[in-house]
Amino acid sequence: MNSSQLLGITTFTYLAASVLYIAILIFKARKMGIIATLVTIAGLLFQTAGITMRWVESYRMGFGHAPLSNMYESLVVFAWAIVVFYLFLEVKFKNRMLGAFAVPFAFLSMAYASFAKEITQQISPLVPALQSNWLIAHVCTCFIGYAAFAVACGMGILYLLKARHEERAVGKEGILDSLPDLKIIDDIIYKTIVFGFLWLSTGIITGAVWANSAWGTYWSWDPKETWSLITWFVYASALHARFVRGWAGKRIAWLAIIGFFSVIFTYYGVNFLLSGLHSYGSR
Amino acid sequence: MKKQKNILVQFFSSIQLSLFTFFVLAIASIVGTIIEQNKDAAYYVDRFGPQIAKLFEILDISNMYNSWWFLSLLVLLSINLIVCTFDRLPKVWHMVVMDNLDTPVERLEKMGERQTFLVANAPDEAADIAGGILGRFGASKRRATEGGGMLLFSQKGAWTRLGVYVVHFSVLVIFVGAIIGSIYGHKGGVTIPEGASASQIYEFNTDRPIPLGFQVRCDRFELSYYDNGMPKEYRSDLTVLKDGKAVAKKSIVVNDPLQYGGFTFYQANYEALNELMVHVESEKSGAKETFLVAPREQAKWPEEKISFGIINIEGGGRGADYRYKVWFEDSAGEPFTFWLPSSQVGKIERPSGTYTISLKRRFVTGLQVAKDPGVWWVYVGCGAMLLGLLVAFFLSHRRVWVYISREGEATRVLLCGSANKNRLGFEKDFAALVDQFQQNDRLTPMKETL
Numbered sequence: 001m002n003s004s005q006l007l008g009i010t011t012f013t014y015l016a017a018s019v020l021y022i023a024i025l026i027f028k029a030r031k032m033g034i035i036a037t038l039v040t041i042a043g044l045l046f047q048t049a050g051i052t053m054r055w056v057e058s059y060r061m062g063f064g065h066a067p068l069s070n071m072y073e074s075l076v077v078f079a080w081a082i083v084v085f086y087l088f089l090e091v092k093f094k095n096r097m098l099g100a101f102a103v104p105f106a107f108l109s110m111a112y113a114s115f116a117k118e119i120t121q122q123i124s125p126l127v128p129a130l131q132s133n134w135l136i137a138h139v140c141t142c143f144i145g146y147a148a149f150a151v152a153c154g155m156g157i158l159y160l161l162k163a164r165h166e167e168r169a170v171g172k173e174g175i176l177d178s179l180p181d182l183k184i185i186d187d188i189i190y191k192t193i194v195f196g197f198l199w200l201s202t203g204i205i206t207g208a209v210w211a212n213s214a215w216g217t218y219w220s221w222d223p224k225e226t227w228s229l230i231t232w233f234v235y236a237s238a239l240h241a242r243f244v245r246g247w248a249g250k251r252i253a254w255l256a257i258i259g260f261f262s263v264i265f266t267y268y269g270v271n272f273l274l275s276g277l278h279s280y281g282s283r
Numbered sequence: 284m285k286k287q288k289n290i291l292v293q294f295f296s297s298i299q300l301s302l303f304t305f306f307v308l309a310i311a312s313i314v315g316t317i318i319e320q321n322k323d324a325a326y327y328v329d330r331f332g333p334q335i336a337k338l339f340e341i342l343d344i345s346n347m348y349n350s351w352w353f354l355s356l357l358v359l360l361s362i363n364l365i366v367c368t369f370d371r372l373p374k375v376w377h378m379v380v381m382d383n384l385d386t387p388v389e390r391l392e393k394m395g396e397r398q399t400f401l402v403a404n405a406p407d408e409a410a411d412i413a414g415g416i417l418g419r420f421g422a423s424k425r426r427a428t429e430g431g432g433m434l435l436f437s438q439k440g441a442w443t444r445l446g447v448y449v450v451h452f453s454v455l456v457i458f459v460g461a462i463i464g465s466i467y468g469h470k471g472g473v474t475i476p477e478g479a480s481a482s483q484i485y486e487f488n489t490d491r492p493i494p495l496g497f498q499v500r501c502d503r504f505e506l507s508y509y510d511n512g513m514p515k516e517y518r519s520d521l522t523v524l525k526d527g528k529a530v531a532k533k534s535i536v537v538n539d540p541l542q543y544g545g546f547t548f549y550q551a552n553y554e555a556l557n558e559l560m561v562h563v564e565s566e567k568s569g570a571k572e573t574f575l576v577a578p579r580e581q582a583k584w585p586e587e588k589i590s591f592g593i594i595n596i597e598g599g600g601r602g603a604d605y606r607y608k609v610w611f612e613d614s615a616g617e618p619f620t621f622w623l624p625s626s627q628v629g630k631i632e633r634p635s636g637t638y639t640i641s642l643k644r645r646f647v648t649g650l651q652v653a654k655d656p657g658v659w660w661v662y663v664g665c666g667a668m669l670l671g672l673l674v675a676f677f678l679s680h681r682r683v684w685v686y687i688s689r690e691g692e693a694t695r696v697l698l699c700g701s702a703n704k705n706r707l708g709f710e711k712d713f714a715a716l717v718d719q720f721q722q723n724d725r726l727t728p729m730k731e732t733l
């Protein structure tokens with residue numbers, strides 16, 4: 001079994017998990033929740049094995065490096081981080097219904113990585129600019145942050161759906177009733193943003209330190225850096241609005257969604273739509 | 284009574300202003316990533332038409348992140364931060380150092396987390412025991428209150444209230460670092476052919492020469508490839524010379540620069556010259572010499588009475604090595620030619636003696652050079668920001684009070700507390716504390732009330 005087979009299986013396992021989570025939500029089959037969780041865990045194990053294999057394979061090819069060096073590998077790590085983060089939430093908040101709004105992100109990331117034409121899956125050696133220990137620190141911190149923001153976005157969507165449902169159908173039983181209270185979802189969104197903000201800050205800082213050690217400028221306003229700062233501003237606004245102005249509920253849910261659009265653009269849009277220094281990641 | 288605040292202070296300390304500034308900075312930054320920066324005037328006229336190009340010029344769009352208005356936004360953010368801090372910090376500082384034994388009893392009776400016990404112990408004894416239990420939570424203090432009661436207080440993490448201010452202050456420290464860098468720092472570049480040296484660098488954008496105060500020599504530049512043809516390493520062997528003496532030596536690669544005299548030299552790029560470095564050694568006389576030879580040109584070594592040249596070059600695609608056809612003549616015999624791959628040593632045996640010869644294409648190394656005395660401020664600011672964020676997000680100030688009073692025959696013990704953040708976490712702490720009161724075998728319960 002090689003890494004690409006393992007990661008292929010992972011993609012389908014996450015698809016299955018997503019379908020299960022959504023089905024459980026729709027059919028209110030709370031008891032079946034455990035199956036969705038087990039499938040997700042299986043996917044995570046396949047994926048962890050796949051990432052490890054890919055690492056080993058790169059050594060076999062004679063230029064070993066951590067699998068964090070291009071768009072494909074980063075999408076895989078992104079999906080991995082989303083699932084780890086989600087499972088943590090599931091345990092912490094003891095609610096499996098949240099999965100329908102988190103695991104599909106992991107599936108989409110894997111599916112995009114596997115099937116998009118513009119992304120190569122080849123394992124290639126590191127060009128000189130990427131040969132740095134900061135690569136691992138920078139990419140890992142950024143992607144833990146991005147994963148948290150993906151989950152925050154999912155929870156934001158969930159919040160808005162449930163809030164709308166409660167306004168419309170007062171008293172009626174609905175699909176979304178088995179979900180946690182709005183208050184709890186709101187709390188999850190806030191905590192997840194806090195967590196992501198910490199990692200995004202660390203990601204920006206490790207990136208700056210790396211840039212300084214590679215070419216002597218910790219900040220050069222290249223589009224990727226600038227977009228990460230824009231994202232940082234969005235979440236800083238969300239935290240201040242909440243902490244000082246008491247924003248909660250729908251407004252924070254919207255900010256979680258807007259913030260994630262900014263994340264996607266930083267991560268992905270910049271590579272394909274704008275030009276800049278960050279050759280890293282563009283196919 | 285709230286004092287009416289100065290309207291300016293109110294404006295500059297408001298969170299609305301920060302949200303507004305964040306928003307405008309974000310929008311402006313987006314513009315800067317869409318409109319390409321640092322192109323010449325013609326580019327903008329070409330892309331956007333003369334009118335809009337004119338507007339761009341007024342707004343300095345081509346160098347937006349350094350424009351007066353963008354920097355003004357950053358200044359506005361800083362003023363906002365400073366005024367906000369001056370406005371709030373005194374109150375927060377008061378919360379950190381205040382004497383919580385002054386808290387009125389009526390406030391304690393209304394605190395979010397509270398529990399009362401009735402015990403048979405005398406008030407003094409109950410206070411001792413309560414003090415012992417609180418002591419495990421944090422250092423405790425006590426004071427007699429009027430009406431014969433006793434108040435005890437203990438807290439954890441009062442200092443964590445300052446975490447947010449560490450974050451805010453760190454932003455200012457980073458700005459200070461950036462300002463120091465832009466005033467006293469230099470960003471530039473220099474290209475040095477192998478074997479040559481440079482004593483000044485050229486500033487980016489202006490091309491102004493900046494003297495280094497020492498010389499940097501490039502002894503050798505090496506370029507290597509992976510098997511698949513991707514570049515693997517660019518390496519320059521550099522020597523720093525001061526008054527003609529070598530004072531430092533380092534092989535630099537991308538991501539591993541040379542630092543000397545406040546300047547840092549980064550491997551940035553390279554260029555191949557149409558010229559070869561030919562190293563020849565004579566075994567008989569022990570003489571050695573390096574010659575710079577252009578292809579199809581004859582080089583002479585008069586002392587050894589030989590001459591040679593490169594008459595053909597083959598290969599040299601990405602990753603593949605060059606092969607050179609060398610022409611060689613000495614006084615003793617017919618000239619002859621042979622093929623010599625780059626990075627191999629050729630041995631020539633002639634009646635006049637034995638020579639070794641090796642060839643290397645001559646490169647120019649491109650170095651990026653930076654001097655930034657502000658960078659340590661930036662790093663310290665970043666470190667402080669991360670620590671401050673950890674404190675602000677994950678630690679809280681937790682306070683607990685115990686009020687002991689006489690209630691008929693019994694002694695009433697009121698345990699109460701609050702936290703400024705993470706109420707759920709505090710609830711657990713508080714429950715544990717209540718447990719400790721209930722489990723304590725020196726406290727004799729009368730009957731419990733809620």
Ligand code: HEM
Pocket residue numbers: 236239240243244295296297298301360363364367371375447450451454672675676
């Ligand atoms: C780039 C800049 C800034 C960053 C990174 C930042 C970061 C933070 C963070 C992380 C918090 C804590 C929020 C929480 O616990 O959820 C906070 C709170 C706060 N921030 Fe900022 N902030 C910035 C700028 C500003 C500015 C310009 C103001 C000006 C008014 C401001 C005012 C406040 C206030 C009033 C609080 C609440 C503090 C308290 O509880 O006493 N911040 N900030």
